[in-house]
Amino acid sequence: MVGRLVFVLTFAINAQEARVCLVDEVHSEKAQNRDKATVASIFRGIGVEVRWEECAISEFEIRVKASAPAVAREDVLATTRLAPREVSVYADRVRALLVKSHPAVQNIAFAYVIAHELGHAIQGVARHSDEGIMKPRWNADDFSAMLFHQLRFAEPDAAMIRQRLAVQYVASTGR
Numbered sequence: 001m002v003g004r005l006v007f008v009l010t011f012a013i014n015a016q017e018a019r020v021c022l023v024d025e026v027h028s029e030k031a032q033n034r035d036k037a038t039v040a041s042i043f044r045g046i047g048v049e050v051r052w053e054e055c056a057i058s059e060f061e062i063r064v065k066a067s068a069p070a071v072a073r074e075d076v077l078a079t080t081r082l083a084p085r086e087v088s089v090y091a092d093r094v095r096a097l098l099v100k101s102h103p104a105v106q107n108i109a110f111a112y113v114i115a116h117e118l119g120h121a122i123q124g125v126a127r128h129s130d131e132g133i134m135k136p137r138w139n140a141d142d143f144s145a146m147l148f149h150q151l152r153f154a155e156p157d158a159a160m161i162r163q164r165l166a167v168q169y170v171a172s173t174g175r
């Protein structure tokens with residue numbers, strides 16, 4: 001296990017910002033840098049700028065954990081609690097899925113799991129889509145798309161994320 005590294009995702013949209021802490025207890029700094037770049041690129045694709053800074057105050061936290069709790073169903077890769085907002089991503093589960101079925105995407109899929117969970121956290125409702133990053137389960141085509149940076153948020157998800165980020169900013173400043 002590497003040292004605990006903490007990063008803040010600052011979403012900027014229309015010059016408004018929402019902050020998310022990403023605490024990765026598992027991966028190397030190199031792997032985290034790669035994931036951060038991929039996550040930023042995914043969100044840039046829907047018009048949301050992501051900046052990474054040192055973690056201070058955040059509106060919610062994503063924690064990458066080494067292993068899932070024993071009570072978690074076998075196919076669960078991550079969990080998102082909406083109130084309070086808290087996201088856990090289980091590295092052992094993601095690794096097991098990828099090694100078994102899609103070894104070629106091992107280095108990139110983790111960022112998509114983070115993006116998917118961020119999608120839940122930002123949208124603030126429990127829902128999935130038929131297309132794109134917010135599908136409940138990715139298939140072989142989706143994993144292939146990741147390899148070529150072609151897997152994206154479907155437009156309804158992108159629109160909802162943009163809308164929620166703006167709403168969240170207004171709420172957090174009390175205006």
Ligand SMILES: [Zn+2]
Nearest residue numbers: 116120128136
């Ligand atoms: Zn989900």
